[in-house]
Amino acid sequence: MKFSTSTIVAAALCAVTTNASAQSGRAADAARQDAVVRQALSTYNIGLAALDPDPTPWAGQPGVDTGGIRELTLDSAVALALEKNLDIAVSRLEPQSVDYTVAGIRNIFRPTLSSTFGQRDTVQLPTNQLNGGVRVSNGTSTYNFGVAQPVNFYGGSYTVNFFNSRLDTSNTFANFNPSYTVTLNAAYSQPLIRGFKIDNNRQQLQVALLSRDVSEESSRATVFQTLANVRNAYWDLVFAQSAVDVARRATELADKLVEDNQARVEVGTLAPLDIVQAQAEAATRRQNLAAAEATAQTAELTLKRFLVSGTDDPLWRQAIRPVDLPSLAPAPTDIEGAIRTALAARTDVTTARKNLDANDVNLRFFKNQSMPALDLNANYGLQGLGGTAFLRAPGNLGGAVIGTIPGGYSDALDVLSRRNYPTWNLSVTLSYPLLGNQAEAQYARTQVQRMQAVTRLRALEVQIAAEVANAALTVQSNLKRVEAATAARELALKRLDAEQSRFEVGLTTNFFVVQAQRDLRDAANTELRALADYRKSLVNFERAQQSPAGGGGGGLNAATGGS
Structure with a gap:
């Protein structure tokens, strides 16, 4: 097999272009990954700097850039999540994806235009005396147009066709040469029983619209769950x-105790061995302080993950300082109203009802x-004929042409418009399987699925109801924890x-003294934890009325009957 020079050059250029595109794509991915690594390393260095009072960056690493401090209220955090959270951004795209599915099904009901252009030449064999000659040549040109459309009500459909042809012939019996034939035909088909109220196309459209509603509920559930995660x-x-502040105050108390003990040893009122115990306690509390700072850095990164649109977001490099402090907001009292709200509008309930609608x-x-x-x-159809007409001598079939009447395509259209040659047809078609059909089995199966859907909805x-009630009980329990923890902290301080x-x-x-300091530290941490748990239980109580834990609203799981 031989190849031309141009073919070889084209193949080489194609290979080079493909290789260059692949390398460019890999380079872009590598650059993006490098940026992610650099940002994560910068965040790590920030955390490391917070743990070490005299930080020394690793050799070869970029300098630590905190990017400043960002004071953040709870409402501001929620607003940032709504604007930048990637999970919410992804969930908002899902309804748009379903919209394209709905649009595709709606396109079934749009008109379809068609056209045909052709040329055909035939030469007939002289099979009989009426053949019109020993060697008859017929040349036919066609140019046809049509429109067809299923109707989005009552299951009907129509077609309108406009046929045109031009015939050039050597047939001695022809009345026109060339002759133009036009035909306008309109047809309508209407189901009267099966397919009248609903058919495959309308069934698919209705189910797709329900899927669109379900995708909206899933997006809402993702938003509710993400905002709950942000608040928590x-x-x-x-x-x-x-907790870092508590650990720092505990460390300061331990250090002060060491200083006081050293002063007492110097004046001879305390044995030197007692200093060792105070110093050991101070070292332990510095370890606790380091662990608390590491936990705070982890908590900050967890919050940032919900608030940034990527590692290039300025907030990713900033230190967050929460402005709002946990307070004892009033506990919910209208539990029955909360349960009714959840049963009426929670995303998974709405999705279950949409599944029931799809089954219907x-x-x-x-x-x-x-x-x-x-x-x-x-x-119903109309016909028209035109062209150059032959005038023949009277008397015999196929008499000699004694004259012509000029004509053309417009003559055929004129005949068509006068409706002198109509054709029409009206028919009714009945069909029914004698021994049952597949739809009966599918109908019985869908009835079972509907009963399952109703049972799932009740469950x-x-x-x-149990989840909302449990969330309310957790709020009340955490409120009592806060009250008890506050009293315990006050007693520990005394x-x-x-x-x-x-x-x-x-x-x-x-x-x-050391034991009392430990008890105060533990009591302060317990009070803080109880306050945080109380606020989080309020968040969970609100979320339980809006969406299930974990977000998402489920999908449309009803069986569809369309192909």
Whole structure:
């Protein structure tokens, strides 16, 4: 096999272009990944700097750039999530995707134009005396146009065709040469029983519209769950940073105890061995402070993940300082109203009802398909003929041409417009399978699926009622935890003051002072945790009325009957 030079050059250029495109794509991916790595490393260095009071960046690493401090309220965090969160952005695209599916089905009901242009030449064999000659040549030119459309009501459809032809012939019996023939034909088909109320196309459209509603509910559920995650992450960050403050104050108390003990040893009122215990406690609290700072950095990254649109977002490089502090907001009291709200508008309930609606659509479709097919067909057509007409001598068939009457395509259209040569047809077609059909089995199967859907909806309603009630109980329980933790922290503070006073006059030892400091630290952390849990339980109570845990509204799982 031989190849021309141009073919080889074209193949080489194609290969080079393909290779260059692939390399360009890989280079873009590599650059994007490098940017992600650099941003993550910068964030790591920021966290490392917070853990080390005298940070020293690794050799070869870029300098630590905190990007400043961003004070953030809870409402601002929610607004940022609505604007930039990637999960929400993805969920908002899903309804648009379903819109294209709906548009594709709607296009079935749009008119379809058709056209045909052709040329045909035939030479007839002299099979009989009426052949019109020994060698008859016929040349036919066709140019046809048509439109067809299924109707989006009552299942009907129509077609309109406009046929045109021009015939050049050597037939001695021809009356016109060339002759022009035009035909206008309109037909309408209307189902009277099967396919009248619903058919395959309308069934698919109705189910697709329900799928569109379900995708909207799924998007809403993602938004509700993401905002709940943002609020919970915000309160976790508040707790983590407050825990850092508690650990720092505990460390300062331990360091002050070490200094006081050193002063007492110098004046001879305390044994040197008691300093070791205070120093060991101070070291332990510095470890606790480092762990609390690491937890705060992790909580900050968790919140940032919900608020940024990528690692190039300025917020990713900034330190977040929460402005709102957890407070004892009033606990919910109208539990019955909350349950009714959830049963009426929660996304998974709405999705379950949409599934039930889809099952109803399928029931109507399969029941209709199991009926007899009775179709009314109507057809009406008009014809026209024109061209150069031959005048022949009277008397004999195929007499000599004694003259012509000039004519053309417009003559055929004129004959057509006068409607002198109409054709029409009206028919009714009936068909019915004698021993049953597939639609009857599908109708029975869809009835079972509908009963399953109704049962699932009832089970879901019970589950939602229990979830909302449990969320309300958790709110009440956490409120009591906060009250108890606040009282315990106040008592721990009084105990520490008492132990410190007793220690200063020599009535107690380091052990009891250290123990009182630990108890105060633990009580403060417990109070902070209880406050954060209370705020998060309020968030969960609100979320339980809007969407299921985990987000998403489910999909349309009803069986469809369309092909």
